Amino acid sequence: MKNLKTIAIALFVAVASVSVNAQTKKIDVKASTIKWVGKKVTGEHSGTVNFKDGSVVFKGKKLVGGSFTVDMTSLTSTDLTGEYQGKLNGHLKADDFFGTDKFPTAKLVFKTIGAKTTDVYTVTADLTIKGITKPVTFDITVAGNTATTAFKVDRTKYDIKYNSGNFFENLGDKTINDDFELTVALKF
Numbered sequence: 137m138k139n140l141k142t143i144a145i146a147l148f149v150a151v152a153s154v155s156v157n158a159q160t161k162k163i164d165v166k167a168s169t170i171k172w173v174g175k176k177v178t179g180e181h182s183g184t185v186n187f188k189d190g191s192v193v194f195k196g197k198k199l200v201g202g203s204f205t206v207d208m209t210s211l212t213s214t215d216l217t218g219e220y221q222g223k224l225n226g227h228l229k230a231d232d233f234f235g236t237d238k239f240p241t242a243k244l245v246f247k248t249i250g251a252k253t254t255d256v257y258t259v260t261a262d263l264t265i266k267g268i269t270k271p272v273t274f275d276i277t278v279a280g281n282t283a284t285t286a287f288k289v290d291r292t293k294y295d296i297k298y299n300s301g302n303f304f305e306n307l308g309d310k311t312i313n314d315d316f317e318l319t320v321a322l323k324f
Contacts, residue, residue: 158200161281163190167323170206175313176299181224186210188241192283192324199257199278202246208236232298233291239266247271255279265294283322288315 165187173182186207193201211234213224229236243264250258252275260273274287292314297303299312 157195159194160191160201161194161324163187163192163204164323165189169319169321171319173317173319175316177309177311180215181213182215183211183213185212190322192278192322198251199249199276199283201249202244202259202261204244206242206244207240208234208242209240211236233296235266244272259285263289265289266296268294270294281324283324284320286317286319288317290314291316 168187168190170185170187171182172185173180188205188207190204191202192199209229211225211228213221213228216224228234231238234242244261246259246261248260252258256275256277258273258275260271262269263272270293272287272289274285276283276285291297292300292302299307299310300314301307301311302314
């Protein structure tokens, strides 16, 4: 019985020291941004999508974790206005693309983090879009209470195949690139 108490106390101390060493910082969803660019043969469209919530985890000054939820219903183009913006936003939210009625959020969860330089980390994360989870890898730079990254996502891995030249023939100038670009700035 005495050994059991000793083990329980040791376990408690070990868990307490781990939680003291790790610090979770919630992101400021209003100040954090996600900008996107989608390209096609005849040009490109750009826009934003908002965070719903998220946090980064540090052990001392070292980034050790992160988890983010994106409000896909906030997806909007910023390169168009009026009727054309409404049409593009509607199409991007439809089942051809992100199906935001069925899938109102997307999620990114850091899985492995390796230090590249003092403030730059290489992250492999699980990205879930339309209920499909695939790994993505990117570099992220942390400076004070900010972090920034830019990376590409292959939309076809998430069953977004609309006008993809890899799935449809004879699209000509209607072809849309499979990759879209994300530029993310976190404030915490």
